[in-house]
Amino acid sequence: MAAIPGVEFVDNTNQRTPCVLLLDVSASMAGEPIRQLNEGLRAFAEELQKDPVASLRVQVMVITVGGPEDVRVVQPWTDAADFNAPYLSANGLTPLGQGMHRALEEIANQKAVYDANGISSTRPWVIMLSDGCPNDYGWESYADQARLEEENKRVIVFPIGTNGADFEALGRFSTKTPKKLKGLQFRELFVWLSRSMSTVSASVPGERISLPATDSWAEIEV
Numbered sequence: 001m002a003a004i005p006g007v008e009f010v011d012n013t014n015q016r017t018p019c020v021l022l023l024d025v026s027a028s029m030a031g032e033p034i035r036q037l038n039e040g041l042r043a044f045a046e047e048l049q050k051d052p053v054a055s056l057r058v059q060v061m062v063i064t065v066g067g068p069e070d071v072r073v074v075q076p077w078t079d080a081a082d083f084n085a086p087y088l089s090a091n092g093l094t095p096l097g098q099g100m101h102r103a104l105e106e107i108a109n110q111k112a113v114y115d116a117n118g119i120s121s122t123r124p125w126v127i128m129l130s131d132g133c134p135n136d137y138g139w140e141s142y143a144d145q146a147r148l149e150e151e152n153k154r155v156i157v158f159p160i161g162t163n164g165a166d167f168e169a170l171g172r173f174s175t176k177t178p179k180k181l182k183g184l185q186f187r188e189l190f191v192w193l194s195r196s197m198s199t200v201s202a203s204v205p206g207e208r209i210s211l212p213a214t215d216s217w218a219e220i221e222v
Contacts, residue, residue, distance in 0.1 A: 012079065014057045015120040017201040018110055019193075020103045022096075023088065024130035026066035030090040033131060033162065033184055040186030041085035047194035048080035054194070055081040057201035061106055065099035066092040070136075073102070077110055080197075094132045097139025100146050100157075100173060107155060122205045126157045127193060128173060129181075133166035143172040150175050160189065160218075180219040188217035 021041075025034065041062075049055050060083050062075035070093070074086045107124045114121045126146070134143075149155045159170035159178035170178040181189060195212045203209050 009117045009119055012056055013119065015122065015201075015205065016114060017054075017058045017122045017197060018077070018107060018124040019058060019060050019197060020107065020124065020126045021060065021062045022099050022103050022126055022128045023062065023064050024066060024094055024096065024132065025064045025088050025090050026092050026094040026132060027090055028094075028131055028164075029066070034088060034090040036184040036186045037129075038085070038088055040190040041088070043187045044190035044194050045080070045083050045085045047191055048083065048197060051194075051198045051201075054198040054201045055079070058197045059110070061103075061110075062086055063099055063103055063106070064088060065095050066090065070095045071098045071102050073106070077106075093135055094130065095136035095139070096128065096130060096134035096173075097136045097142035100126070100128065101142045104145060104149060104155065120205055122200055122203065123153065124155050125197075125200075126155060127160065128157060128170070129160045129162075129189075130165050130170060131162040132164065133169045139169075140172065143169075146173045147175060179214060182217055182219055185217045192217055 023037065048058055056079060058080040059077050060075065060080060061073065061077050064072050064074050103126050111121065146157050150157050157174040159174050160181060161167050161170050161178055162181045167178050192212055192214060199209055199211060
């Protein structure tokens with residue numbers, strides 16, 4: 001049976017902070033990288049659920065690119081309190097453009113659900129994590145779409161690459177310079193993300209805030 005839009009707001013009318021994890025699970029992530037990524041997702045869930053405010057206000061969606069279906073929503077929108085980290089396996093190509101297009105569609109649809117139910121929200125985040133380069137046809141147009149959405153303050157895109165990623169390509173998806181992950185420090189990245197989400201979710205929509213430093217997981221230069 002399909003879920004009824006807005007049913008999650010009956011018992012929880014808090015403002016929401018939407019966060020999409022757009023994760024590259026292509027074949028090159030096999031082995032230790034995908035293991036560390038899964039570990040990071042578990043840490044993300046645990047850390048968010050320790051925060052009583054963030055657990056009720058942060059909503060998470062997980063979209064993977066790679067595998068047999070290319071682009072897949074492996075975790076539909078869910079409040080952090082109910083978020084269970086999905087187990088990911090590595091396979092396939094890297095259609096990051098299509099993945100970003102899907103993420104932006106899902107964000108627009110969820111914003112409409114918020115509005116229809118009288119739920120306020122902070123600006124959505126998209127964490128785009130890849131170890132390679134987008135290889136789907138026309139990815140550049142989707143990258144331009146993401147950058148435009150960010151310029152118009154409808155979304156915040158964080159491109160993050162591991163060693164071997166095409167940082168020039170990743171940088172086309174955002175107005176910000178992409179970050180480079182130190183080694184395979186996915187856990188440190190997701191702990192930082194959970195703390196950032198806690199800070200954002202406790203703020204008022206439109207408020208300027210300071211995020212935690214990225215030194216624990218990001219290289220200084222890419």
